[in-house]
Amino acid sequence: xxxxxxxxxxxxxxxxxxxxxxxxxxxxxxxxxxxxxxxxxxxxxxxxxxxxxxxxxxxxxxxxxxxxxxxxxxxxxxxxxxxxxxxxxxxxxxxxxxxxxxxxxxxxxxxxxxxxxxxxxxxxxxxxxxxxxxxxxxxxxxxxxxxxxxxxxxxxxxxxxxxxxxxxxxxxxxxxxxxxxxxxxxxxxxxxxxxxxxxxxxxxxxxxxxx
Numbered sequence: 001x002x003x004x005x006x007x008x009x010x011x012x013x014x015x016x017x018x019x020x021x022x023x024x025x026x027x028x029x030x031x032x033x034x035x036x037x038x039x040x041x042x043x044x045x046x047x048x049x050x051x052x053x054x055x056x057x058x059x060x061x062x063x064x065x066x067x068x069x070x071x072x073x074x075x076x077x078x079x080x081x082x083x084x085x086x087x088x089x090x091x092x093x094x095x096x097x098x099x100x101x102x103x104x105x106x107x108x109x110x111x112x113x114x115x116x117x118x119x120x121x122x123x124x125x126x127x128x129x130x131x132x133x134x135x136x137x138x139x140x141x142x143x144x145x146x147x148x149x150x151x152x153x154x155x156x157x158x159x160x161x162x163x164x165x166x167x168x169x170x171x172x173x174x175x176x177x178x179x180x181x182x183x184x185x186x187x188x189x190x191x192x193x194x195x196x197x198x199x200x201x202x203x204x205x206x207x208x209x210x211x
Contacts, residue, residue, distance in 0.1 A: 029067050132176065
């Protein structure tokens, strides 16, 4: 049972190794059998008990040898270096799925399916994301560089807009889908080019998605 109430409203950009229209969003297996992902979060407002989290950023990289639900994943969090000690502790707990009802959030799922949690890092995070425009840039020196952009029509080059609507999901209600490219050079290595990119406004609590 969760003992601390928390809530986070943020914009996210995630890039995984699946093809556009990640099968995992449809209860299917990953495109290439395994799952690799980098995600950035800009927190507009949030709290963990009486600890305010407004204006902070965070990121993570993770790898699973199979589908996420098969477990045995390895993950590592990066918390905004500007966060004080209590904010750091709060964000590590939230993003690890602690103080959260079972299966309530994507962070609980990833945490439960990642027994190999590497020590969190506290670093400067340069992260910009425009959800509706499907543009993002994530830069954490020595850890990860990622960009997101719209999918392009292969004939005309025009931007192609598509969204995933998930009324009963544990991460978002609507996500804009684009193209992502990531190079991760930390303990978890990623080398992704023009793969599934996800842009979303998220609002999560210890009980799940907040409508």
